[in-house]
Amino acid sequence: MNSLSTASTLRSEDISVWFGERQVLEKVNLTFPANQVTALIGPSGCGKSTFIRTLNRMHELIPGAGLAGAVYLDGEDIYNESTDAVSVRIKVGMVFQKPNPFPTMTIKDNILSGLRLSGRKIENAEELVETSLRRASIWNEVKDRLNDQAISLSGGQQQRLCIARSLAMDPKVILMDEPCSALDPGSTRRIEETIQELSETMTIVIVTHNMQQAQRVSDQTAFFLADENTPGGVVEFGSTEQVFNGPIDQRTNDYVNGHFG
Amino acid sequence: MSFSVRPTVQPWRRANLKRRFEILLAVAIPLPLTMLFALLSNLDVNLALIAVFLPLQLIAAGLVGVRAYGKRGIGDAALVVITIFFSTFVLVLLLSVLFSVIVEGGRAISWQFFSQNNVYVSPTTSLEYGGVGHAILGTLMVVGLTTLAAVPLGIAMAVYLTQSQSKTRNLVRTFTQALSGLPSVVSGLFILTIIEATQMGRSGFTGALALFPLMLPTVARVAEEALRLVPVDLRYAALALGAPNYRAFFQVILPAAKSGLMTALLLGLARVVGETAPLILTMNPSSSTSLNPFDGGMTTLPTFIYNYLASSYQTSQARAWGAALVLLMVVGLLFGLARILSKSKTTKKKASK
Structure with missing residues (x-):
């Protein structure tokens, strides 16, 4: 496909998040340069998943959600009054923790669903389906049964289908919220390979609990932590090499070496 | 290539002839006993089913249950008997409603009953004319x-x-x-x-x-x-x-x-x-x-x-x-x-x- 758009740079500025009265994130400042893979690590409940959802305006769908700060996509604030959440989500795709293909649709329809759901015209459906499935490295497994129901696939295949579904929208950034947490090692490896290939054309942010995975796939790493009864925040942010092999903060050192969390 | 021959496809269903015989007895005995009792004592059939058959069947099933699994067999057996009894009860009720509607209504049904209306029909008109x-x-x-x-x-x-x-x-x-x-x-x-x-x-x-x-x-x-x-x-x-x-x-x-x-x-x-x-x-x-x-x-x-x-x-x-x-x-x-x-x-x- 030659119409691939270029990756975007994403930057969060002083992002604080509330659920009702409770503050869960305090002033997160992170930059996600184009074509880089950024891993977000940290113990459960420190706000990684919440943070990633602020990057494509999925956060506001939760009742009682509140937010302060700004997120810049190529210099433009996505929380700008004149910016439409829908247009942000088209540019910033998302893969969820649990595979969630549309159960009423076939494999092929799942791939095309993004275009249909955002009301865009579909040209070259066959080509788009093949390219998307190839980029998610699942084409060889499903090419002979594109008209089967998507839920007939295994969990790992479903997750790669969901990645392909996001890719069909040709996003500039793709957010992954623990995409491998429900998968076997084989499927995990394939998804990691996919991430490597995708970073050539887009910016990737991935939440993971797997330290090895963070080291294998990411260029830079942010370590999140929430102390008891205080909102979460970024403790350390730097190149993956530095965060894992020469952490500045003692807490980061303890976490990446498995002393807590 | 070697094949291992599987003894049965569902080993948990293997026949235990003795137990099957006991179950057969528990199913076959209470009903005739109840009928006999109802005939001799002129008891109402419905009453006999609930007052005599159900307890008898519960006891019979309970006995088989105890012999097979000990104490916990009683609960299982009671559950099975009660579910089947009342499901059958409801089913019979439903089927008899359906049956009476079909038998009673069947007499009036014919092709013209579906197609004609009731304009020229008086109470004495034969069923061959008029419809719904x-x-x-x-x-x-x-x-x-x-x-x-x-x-x-x-x-x-x-x-x-x-x-x-x-x-x-x-x-x-x-x-x-x-x-x-x-x-x-x-x-x-x-x-x-x-x-x-x-x-x-x-x-x-x-x-x-x-x-x-x-x-x-x-x-x-x-x-x-x-x-x-x-x-x-x-x-x-x-x-x-x-x-x-x-x-x-x-x-x-x-x-x-x-x-x-x-x-x-x-x-x-x-x-x-x-x-x-x-x-x-x-x-x-x-x-x-x-x-x-x-x-x-x-x-x-x-x-x-x-x-x-x-x-x-x-x-x-x-x-x-x-x-x-x-x-x-x-x-x-x-x-x-x-x-x-x-x-x-x-x-x-x-x-x-």
Whole structure:
């Protein structure tokens, strides 16, 4: 496909998040340069998943959600009054923790669903389906049964289908919220390979609990932590090499070496 | 290549002849014993079934259970006996209703009973003339009109209750639940006062109006449950792809809830198709065929049954039973049709494997 758009740079500025009265994130400042893979690590409940959802305006769908700060996509604030959440989500795709293909649709329809759901015209459906499935490295497994129901696939295949579904929208950034947490090692490896290939054309942010995975796939790493009864925040942010092999903060050192969390 | 021969496909079902024999005895002994007892003591059969058969069967099953599994066998055996006993009880009840309708109604049924109306029929006319064609059409039109209004509105209510985060939801839900307890005759009286106040004249339409408050809450509540069962993940998945809310709803949530919504339609139909009281109050009966639900008299199958069953003439009563059988057929046909419609699409896709 030659119409691939270029990756975007994403930057969060002083992002604080509330659920009702409770503050869960305090002033997160992170930059996600184009074509880089950024891993977000940290113990459960420190706000990684919440943070990633602020990057494509999925956060506001939760009742009682509140937010302060700004997120810049190529210099433009996505929380700008004149910016439409829908247009942000088209540019910033998302893969969820649990595979969630549309159960009423076939494999092929799942791939095309993004275009249909955002009301865009579909040209070259066959080509788009093949390219998307190839980029998610699942084409060889499903090419002979594109008209089967998507839920007939295994969990790992479903997750790669969901990645392909996001890719069909040709996003500039793709957010992954623990995409491998429900998968076997084989499927995990394939998804990691996919991430490597995708970073050539887009910016990737991935939440993971797997330290090895963070080291294998990411260029830079942010370590999140929430102390008891205080909102979460970024403790350390730097190149993956530095965060894992020469952490500045003692807490980061303890976490990446498995002393807590 | 070597094959290992599997002894049985389901080893947990391997025959234990001794136990099978005990079970056979436990099943075979209590019933004849009860019958014998009922014959000798002139006890009422129904009473004997509950007072003699059920305890005997429980003891027999309990004994087998104890021999097989010790103490815990008693509970299992009791559960099995009680479930089977009462399911059979309900099944017999249902089948006997069906049986009597088929036997009694069968006498009046013939081709012309479906196609003709009752214009020139007097109580002494033989069953070879006249029919309930006009009442079938009447039922379809009145219930159809109600459905046309109640199903879209009911589903819309369910959408409001499940998809919005509005604060008045609980109020709406409470009212819907209260409305579903509305006695049908009250609904009829309500429309009757409107008819009197506005001088609008009774017609099939006023009948449909009286059925509407009965069907709406049923559809809304069942549809709400159906929509609630669709995982919120799917909605998020759609929105994350850049779908506006309405497209996420129509292309993802609605198809996923389809069979549940079809159930809502069916239960709504079942709620109103046999209603008599509100229609007696709000429609003028008619013996002729009317295709205009907005003007003039119209008869539905339940009101036809009501009018003819009160008669002391045998042929009239036979016609009422016949109409009851036709009503059952119409309901069965509607239900079957709805099931086929709701399943056809997914099975087609599966067949293409």
